Structures are given as C-alpha cells and as structure tokens.
Amino acid sequence: MTPTILSVDDSKTIRLVLARLFRPFACEVCEAANGEEGLAVAAQRKPDLIILDHNMPVMDGVTMLRRLREDAALKRTPVIMLTAESGCDNIATVARLGVRDYLTKPFNEDQLLAKAGRIIPLLPRPHA
Numbered sequence: 001m002t003p004t005i006l007s008v009d010d011s012k013t014i015r016l017v018l019a020r021l022f023r024p025f026a027c028e029v030c031e032a033a034n035g036e037e038g039l040a041v042a043a044q045r046k047p048d049l050i051i052l053d054h055n056m057p058v059m060d061g062v063t064m065l066r067r068l069r070e071d072a073a074l075k076r077t078p079v080i081m082l083t084a085e086s087g088c089d090n091i092a093t094v095a096r097l098g099v100r101d102y103l104t105k106p107f108n109e110d111q112l113l114a115k116a117g118r119i120i121p122l123l124p125r126p127h128a
Helices: 011-022 035-044 061-070 088-096 110-115
Strands: 004-010 027-033 049-052 079-083 101-106
Touching: 004 011, 004 035, 011 027, 011 110, 027 035, 035 049, 035 061, 035 088, 049 061, 049 110, 061 079, 061 088, 079 088, 088 101, 101 110
Parallel strands: 004 027, 004 049, 049 079, 079 101
Antiparallel strands: none
C-alpha cells in the first residue's frame, strides 16, 4: 500500500516544495491550506503522515492537532510540525499532543526526509 502524506500549510510555496521533495518516492502527497481543510482531507484520506504548520488562517496547526487527537480514527496519525515557531512553549504544547517530530523553517530537506523516513517507508518510485 502506497503511504499518503498530508501537507497542511498556508504557504503554497511550502506545499509545492514538499510535493517536489517527495516526488521521487512511492508515496502520495495531498495538501490543505489550513487546519480546517486539513481535518477534512485527513478524515477522507486517512494519511499515514501529516506535515503540519503552526500559524495558519481559519484554523491553526495546534487546534488541528487537538482535533486530530480527539478523533478516534485519526488520533494515532503521526504528525511532524514544520513551522517557523521555535519557542519552548510551542514545542512543549505540541509535544504534549503527541507530535512525532518538529522542524523549524527554513528547513533542511534532507532532515525532513530523514524524519519522515522514520515514520513511513520512503521507497524509490518504480520507473514506468
């Protein structure tokens, strides 16, 4: 089964960078522009990994994370926070909510791939 990654970020640029970053691997990347959209996509797609921003309009990442943890079908979904927020309080809050890992922007693509690869298999995409 091909793993699904949900990228939730209000920055279209970040979502495009993540889609490009994971393109060589046998996985599917879907995206959402805020936490509200992210919850809807997560409920529909049941992703294997969510890469989540903190600061977004409509619904922020922490609120989305709280809602995920309240949903029986999604509460165990691994989440990597990818955000400009680097304050200890923010990190402690998301750690209490069970975030698997945390990476600050600007981010190192190899670090993100390594963190994601500890959660889902990142196998080379087969050539057609």
